[in-house]
Amino acid sequence: MSWKQTKDAPFFVGYLNAVPKPLAVFALVFSLCFAGGMGLAALALSSTQNDPGNGGFQWGNRFEQAGLLELRPYPVFRVPGDGENAARTYMVSGQGKNGAFGPAEANAGTPVTLRGVPVNRGELTMIQVGNVEATEDGVGNFTPSEAVPLGRWKLAGEICDGKCYAGAMRPGQGLAHKACADLCITGGIPPVFVSTGPVEGRNFFLMADKDGNLLGDEIRDLLALYIELEGEVERLDDLLVFKADLSTARVLR
């Protein structure tokens, strides 16, 4: 249709209720196409979203065990083994986007009973601490094992916050989640390196700096990116710790 107005062309004036029939039919067809198109777009966009994984809060499986809280350098909970189960080391966090440094520092070296909610994704379990009480039950003589060095490794993957990645948020990783991960790690949630290749069958690692200390602001620009990092890996019971040398960091994509 030309821009040039003609005598016979239908003319729409919004405030007149009488709309020329050809325009009314056109508007009706367009409206149906528009609404239908929106519905189809919603179906296509929503039904093809990526799988956020199987992580999530285990609300029906509350955690209550006795053990020791340690800082490695982030708070972890060491649980002694028994006849059936080997000793375990759990990462712990507080409620929301808060770490568990408070209870870990207050109870360092003291046997405690820790109650909380596990957040679990595969073999990664983060305990959201609910309550910590001093105890003597079964852990009076418990001496946690020392870390076992597994050598220097070059790993490719992503730095996530351990709680969201474990399933506190689905999805809980990727660049769209970067700001949230930053807020979580700043709040004291342990950072986790999620590797594309396994070390001793594990593809996630509690992170520390190359000297085993807390990571600082230097990881903020690396968060949620696909990067390559070198560092020492050590095993703490079933938990692997990656002492990352951030000077070796290289963005892969």
Add this chain to the structure above:
Amino acid sequence: MSVQYTPVLWNRNKIIYDAVLLIAIALYLYVYIRVAPGFEDVTKPIDGAVLRMRAFGSCAFLMLTMILCIGPLARLDRRFLPLLYNRRHFGVMTAGIAAVHANYVLGWYFNFSPTDRYVALLSSNTSYGQILGFPFEALGIGALLILFVLAATSHDFWLSFLGAPLWKALHMSIYFAYAAVVLHVALGALQGPGDPIITSVVTASVVLVCGLHFATGRMEAARERGEATARASLQEAGWVIAGEVDEIDEDCAKVVTLAEEERVAIFKYDGKLSAITNACAHQNGPLGEGKVLWGCITCPWHGYQYNLADGRAPEPFTEKISTYRLKLIGSTVLLDPKALPPGTHVEPVILGEGA
């Protein structure tokens, strides 16, 4: 048209327009949030808050895309003009949908922290020096602020208060908002694991908006070339040849382009000719593409009307536009390119009286 400001001057067409829009939005959100998850191939469901923020965010993006398509579509095909008539409601609804998206983001990703959510929004990712990992939230905030300003100033009160040129310039910032939204999506949602559907939808949207604007630009350029005779025929006497009387349909106009993109609409009606500026005093709508209804020029965009002889809106309205002098030699229409002050009476040329 109105002589007093009311929040919304409702009429049947606006109600139908808004109803269709609300139905489309409701359908989109319902399908996205309620229906489509049943077809997802996921181990565990995506968080409800994330699902809703994605639903509202993508809805706002598609609405903004549609808004930007309406202008060029209406230029390319007049049957789309009814979409233009109430576009401001489309814009206001888009700002509202985008605000809900932002609220879900604030209440989810930036919540549950001792840091205030607004502080966290601005401070938790400050990697402004890199492309991957860039704080794409800032782009979304910028776009949302523009949408808010445009929604708040969409009323005719602001058009009158600011004046058409400033108001129009302000509302052209919708293009900055769209660019910011596209980058917001490109640096955020599109950086996740490969998702060909959302990538295709965003790409197609951008191509559609750019393609339609390009096609409209080409059409306008061709139109300018077609009207070059008027510019080329400037004569010493100060008149330009505007064309032949027969080129103009009854109750319609021929648009003549003068130098510096000034356009004049020459209307034929009741055996007479009158010339006025092509730009409507309301939103610069193309009056020359309108028609004469009840003895008045009627703008094709919002129906603003003007008397043919003096360019004044019929009482009690107060809008005025420039008029031009015409002369008829035989069947050739001559136009004095000097615009007369808005509202100046010019005696119409009577057809059949040409020398």
